Amino acid sequence: MSNYYIKTKNIFGVNVIFTEKQREEKMLKHPELRQESFADRIKKTIENPDFIYQDLSDKRRSVYYSREYAIDSKIVYTKIILKNGNKECFVITAYRPDYVKERSKTKLLYGKDNE
Amino acid sequence: MEKTMNKILQKKQIIEAVKNIPIIAEKEQWVITLDKEEGSLFYSPKTIPNNSSLHQITDEYSVYFDKKFRPKGVMIECYGQNFIKHHKSFQKLSLEVFQSNKKIDVADSKKNKDKQSIFKALLESTLIKEIGMGMIVF
Numbered sequence: 001m002s003n004y005y006i007k008t009k010n011i012f013g014v015n016v017i018f019t020e021k022q023r024e025e026k027m028l029k030h031p032e033l034r035q036e037s038f039a040d041r042i043k044k045t046i047e048n049p050d051f052i053y054q055d056l057s058d059k060r061r062s063v064y065y066s067r068e069y070a071i072d073s074k075i076v077y078t079k080i081i082l083k084n085g086n087k088e089c090f091v092i093t094a095y096r097p098d099y100v101k102e103r104s105k106t107k108l109l110y111g112k113d114n115e
Numbered sequence: 116m117e118k119t120m121n122k123i124l125q126k127k128q129i130i131e132a133v134k135n136i137p138i139i140a141e142k143e144q145w146v147i148t149l150d151k152e153e154g155s156l157f158y159s160p161k162t163i164p165n166n167s168s169l170h171q172i173t174d175e176y177s178v179y180f181d182k183k184f185r186p187k188g189v190m191i192e193c194y195g196q197n198f199i200k201h202h203k204s205f206q207k208l209s210l211e212v213f214q215s216n217k218k219i220d221v222a223d224s225k226k227n228k229d230k231q232s233i234f235k236a237l238l239e240s241t242l243i244k245e246i247g248m249g250m251i252v253f
Contacts, residue, residue, distance in 0.1 A: 029157045031165050057154050057196040093153050099171035
């Protein structure tokens, strides 16, 4: 079995790796990571996010978002926290919140977050 | 009008669900987990069940609910960087409860049992107090 759960390039052409070990560690508290279909959403979000924020607690991290669907006017997102390395980025975790924690609190690095 | 009514009903449902957290947590033996790498604190079963979805409750915390809107776990993002700064009573207690060097630190029920009970009670009352103060985001 491959050690990579996901290996792709982000929108800037940099390699992004989400290891199987990392996914297994995080899926206990993020049940989304146990859904097969979520892998595809993670990959698409890395490759083509709607917007990217700087992480609230660590400037070396960025947070990728894709809008998924809306329930009662609340938008549900795929959210991915990435650690930026010199040559590649690593996925710390991913989940599906109905809010954007970073909105108005940290720097928008890419795209438009106009909710 | 109907939308507004639905929203009020959902808000009431959320408030009731959060108030039930202490009973559910005891019944399902929830544990406190600090993911230092992610920066999040979880108060949940060891494994949050499949088909749970994450909803923001206040600016400080969110809850995983099942399809019947029963709480299945609490998540506090930016626990060390943000939450603890607004809730000073957790500072010392966190150091006592989370003593391992592991990046994902699950509070062990065999050690520090009293401190963990205090931590859980403080956390439960904080969650309920914040929705009671009208800090709910919905």
